[in-house]
Amino acid sequence: MTAPALEITGLTVRYGDVTAVHDLDLELAAGETVALLGPNGAGKSSTVNAVLGLVPPSAGQVRVLGRRPREAVEAGCVGVMLQHGGLPSQARVGEVVRLVRRSFPSPWPAEDLLVVTDVAGLVDRRVDQLSGGQRQRVMLALALAGTPPLLVLDEPTAAMDVESRRSFWTTMRELAARGHTVVFATHHLEEADAVADRVVVVAGGRVVADGSAAQVKASASGRTIRFTADPATRFGGLPAVTDEQWHGTSVTLRTADPETTLRALLARHDRLPDLEVRGASLEDAFVSLTAAAVTTATPTATAGDPR
Ligand SMILES: Nc1ncnc2c1ncn2[C@@H]1O[C@H](COP(=O)(O)OP(=O)(O)OP(=O)(O)O)[C@@H](O)[C@H]1O
Numbered sequence: 001m002t003a004p005a006l007e008i009t010g011l012t013v014r015y016g017d018v019t020a021v022h023d024l025d026l027e028l029a030a031g032e033t034v035a036l037l038g039p040n041g042a043g044k045s046s047t048v049n050a051v052l053g054l055v056p057p058s059a060g061q062v063r064v065l066g067r068r069p070r071e072a073v074e075a076g077c078v079g080v081m082l083q084h085g086g087l088p089s090q091a092r093v094g095e096v097v098r099l100v101r102r103s104f105p106s107p108w109p110a111e112d113l114l115v116v117t118d119v120a121g122l123v124d125r126r127v128d129q130l131s132g133g134q135r136q137r138v139m140l141a142l143a144l145a146g147t148p149p150l151l152v153l154d155e156p157t158a159a160m161d162v163e164s165r166r167s168f169w170t171t172m173r174e175l176a177a178r179g180h181t182v183v184f185a186t187h188h189l190e191e192a193d194a195v196a197d198r199v200v201v202v203a204g205g206r207v208v209a210d211g212s213a214a215q216v217k218a219s220a221s222g223r224t225i226r227f228t229a230d231p232a233t234r235f236g237g238l239p240a241v242t243d244e245q246w247h248g249t250s251v252t253l254r255t256a257d258p259e260t261t262l263r264a265l266l267a268r269h270d271r272l273p274d275l276e277v278r279g280a281s282l283e284d285a286f287v288s289l290t291a292a293a294v295t296t297a298t299p300t301a302t303a304g305d306p307r
Pocket residue numbers: 015018019020038039040041042043044045046047
């Protein structure tokens with residue numbers, strides 16, 4: 001049986017009095033593309049750093065393809081893009097890529113590496129002359145230089161514009177299609193929704209939801225009903241409504257049971273102009289799951305099948 005790409009069991013990371021990660025379990029199968037979502041300070045970077053062997057677990061253990069993190073990194077099993085990765089500023093891109101490739105036992109074929117990461121046109125450029133997005137692409141080329149089965153990316157698109165992000169994620173999909181496992185921490189919910197086949201939401205150092213984007217969305221209770229109304233109107237007392245928000249003349253009701261709420265609304269009002277009934281977005285789910293975690297400080301049920 002092949003080992004999971006990543007197996008985290010009971011991981012706790014403490015920095016002095018601060019517990020950044022609490023008893024976290026996570027298993028990634030080979031070939032999965034997994035988004036790690038969470039608000040600032042949720043424990044994403046601490047988890048990533050433990051996976052890379054950069055911080056020691058205070059409790060629990062991490063295995064990357066069955067190996068200890070340091071061993072896995074040294075064997076070239078893990079490609080990494082960190083938030084504050086450095087590059088030698090005076091060197092040319094081609095030299096840096098060549099040097100890094102040479103340090104691995106099974107480097108990614110040179111030409112293909114430059115094409116896949118869209119760096120071919122930058123090889124003669126000095127590193128300090130790159131734009132933020134170009135720099136990130138070079139960082140990706142270095143992360144892939146050892147042909148790692150697992151790619152770990154901490155907010156990889158933070159410095160990229162919309163177009164660079166789009167092409168970056170196209171590259172990630174190609175890598176996933178070639179069998180690489182990709183795990184990335186992000187604040188961009190739309191990226192997680194579009195790219196990841198699994199979304200893990202972390203809050204307060206714990207996993208609060210784990211499933212496909214659709215499952216995570218479904219785990220945020222309720223739908224929203226939106227329509228236009230006179231701001232003097234009040235909709236208190238409607239069945240199943242848990243929240244009422246106004247923006248000008250547009251009212252949004254959150255409801256646990258849209259059909260019952262709609263029946264009651266239509267019994268009282270002849271017209272509901274611009275009526276829309278929507279499922280929760282990933283952002284709605286994220287806000288409600290992470291808010292619940294902060295309020296209760298205990299993990300809620302995971303969405304979807306535990307893996
Ligand atoms: N080296 C450190 N020393 C002390 N506390 C730390 C250290 N690194 C992180 N922390 C704390 O641990 C908690 C989790 O931080 P972490 O960086 O893992 O979260 P994150 O989810 O990656 O946040 P962000 O999205 O802001 O990058 C925070 O309270 C943070 O202040």
